[in-house]
Amino acid sequence: MVLTELAALYFSGDSNHQWMKFSSNLPAKPRSPVLVGDRVLALCDVGSPWRSQWKLFAAAAPPHAAFQTWSRLERHEWGDVFDILKRPRLVRDNGGDGGRATVLMVGGLKSSFSLNAPCSTILILRLDLTTMDWEEAGRMPPEMFRCFRESSKFKVFGGGDRVCFSAKRIGKKLALWDRSGSSRKVGGEWRWIDHLPGNGEGLYRGFVFEGRLNAVP
Structure with missing residues (x-):
């Protein structure tokens, strides 16, 4: 599934193998969409240009619904869960x-509720x-987070039992949260992945492609 600001494209893996399009019908551009079972989850910033206000939205994934209607997921018991990240x-x-x-939600843990409050660590929550x-699934150790402190933002990717973190100023390495194997019982293991290809701006992104002609006329 690919989400844009105005529409969503969904590839159906059934016998038709076709792309379907439907309106995203969201108040703002969706971020980090995740497909969980027959539902799509996404975050939206419904706040102002001066202050972010993140909310969680869900919709039935096609072909489970003829019309895709997004609904906001929220509970009074959640309190300030979206405001602390x-x-x-x-x-x-x-x-x-x-x-x-x-589903996991990852973000920088704010030290206070002020507008430009610095982050004290990176927090992983599970819904x-x-x-x-x-519930709290993981929390980056203080000595590891020091490498991210000077970065205004970080990249997070992965899934399942492994989540990776990168930023411009930490060099050619990734921070890894690993919850596979025996580390699953202790809430996950944090470690560095070193010697990755990159430059002064950070790690290289994308994939290696070796173009060639296998046949000539």
Whole structure:
């Protein structure tokens, strides 16, 4: 699935193998869409140009619904869960210990509720889509976060039991949160992945493509 500001494109893997288009019908450009079962989840900034206000939206994925209507997911019990994180992003999760439908939300943990409050660490939260309860899944160690402190933003990607973090000023390496294997029981393991290709602006992005002609007329 590919989401834009005005529409969404969805590739159907059924016998037709075709792309379908439907209006995103959201108040703002969706961020980090994640497909969980038969639902699509995305974050939207519904605040003002001066202050962000993130909210979580969900819609039935085609072909489970003839018309895609987005609804805001919120609970009074969630309190300030979206206000404590700076630049939150969704990441696919493998589910909790019971194989539940879950999703991760990652962002910088604000030190206060002021407008330009610095972050004290990077926090990983998990939302159980059955009970609609949040829990803390991981928290970057202070000595590792020091490398991200000078960066105005960071990139997060991955899914399942592994989530990677990169930023411009940390050199040619990635921070990895690994919850696979034995580390799953202790809330995950944090470590560095070193010696990655990059330059002064950060790591290279994309993939290696070796173009060639296999046949000539």
